Amino acid sequence: MSRPPPAFNVEPIDYAAGLPELRSVRETVFVHEQNVPLEEEWDDLDPLCLHVVARDADGRPIGTGRLTPERKIGRMAVLREWRGKGVGDAMLLSLVEVARQRGWRELALNAQVSAAAFYARHGFVPYGERFFEAGIEHQAMRRKLDGATAIEDRDAAIATTVAIILRARRRLWIYSRELDPGLFDATEVLDALRRHATSGHGGEIRILLQDADAAQRMHAPLLTLAQRLPSLFQFREVCDPADRAYPSAFIANDSGGYYFRALGHRLDGEADVEAAGRARQLAESFKPVWERSRPCTELRALGV
Structure with missing residues (x-):
């Protein structure tokens, strides 16, 4: 008999009040695992973004993501032990739904090349040349929310x-x-x-x-x-x-x-x-x- 998937939930989080939870995930993934400089991980956009957090059944933060005023998804991070269990999918769907509710017609993101296939499964299409950001190769991607993507x-x-x-x-x-x-x-x-x-x-x-x-x-x-x-x-x-x-x-x-x-x-x-x-x-x-x-x-x- 197959085991039920592990329980978690995704919800919006206030940036100021939730900063310790956001830090616990983003710095673990980006700074400690991927060697992104700490000063590059946090930017002036963060206080202006809508953030979501995924928490496990005990309320511990296990994933984060944000939606910027520039209509871009970013800072998608999932703790290592929770990867491949649907956490990233749930956070991405949540952010896409928020963008739809706001009437946005298109969303963009800069995907780490290793994660580009994940975003493609959700309808994001690569465009332009690959580039390096914080020493990691990235690919710009976009998705229309009100119809087909070119x-x-x-x-x-x-x-x-x-x-x-x-x-x-x-x-x-x-x-x-x-x-x-x-x-x-x-x-x-x-x-x-x-x-x-x-x-x-x-x-x-x-x-x-x-x-x-x-x-x-x-x-x-x-x-x-x-x-x-x-x-x-x-x-x-x-x-x-x-x-x-x-x-x-x-x-x-x-x-x-x-x-x-x-x-x-x-x-x-x-x-x-x-x-x-x-x-x-x-x-x-x-x-x-x-x-x-x-x-x-x-x-x-x-x-x-």
């Missing part, structure tokens, strides 16, 4: 695709021209697909291609992965001339996430991890095309 380059496309895959409950629908070199051959995307397919949740990944031969000629790595897990990956190739003229590409999951590209040969597009209506619309448009398309049985036995 995807403008390959890094954003990869991070978003990984997020859509990892947030899926069971099903993924992928419509692609030829398995999109530069996207579905990225190590991060292949790892996410492998994790989804082997999660034990009975996952199903349906992939519609416009040109199966091209994917085969390019020895697409995804085909090799699919060969190892043939019961989970299904491929079909569109046959109807009207379907072959479809110019777009997309990935959608069954938890309300999608990434849509109006021009399927390009990676720029739009994405949202919490857009159930749009994701459902894409899945429903996928299904009739799937039914009238040709099963790609030849992709199950490639010599790649």
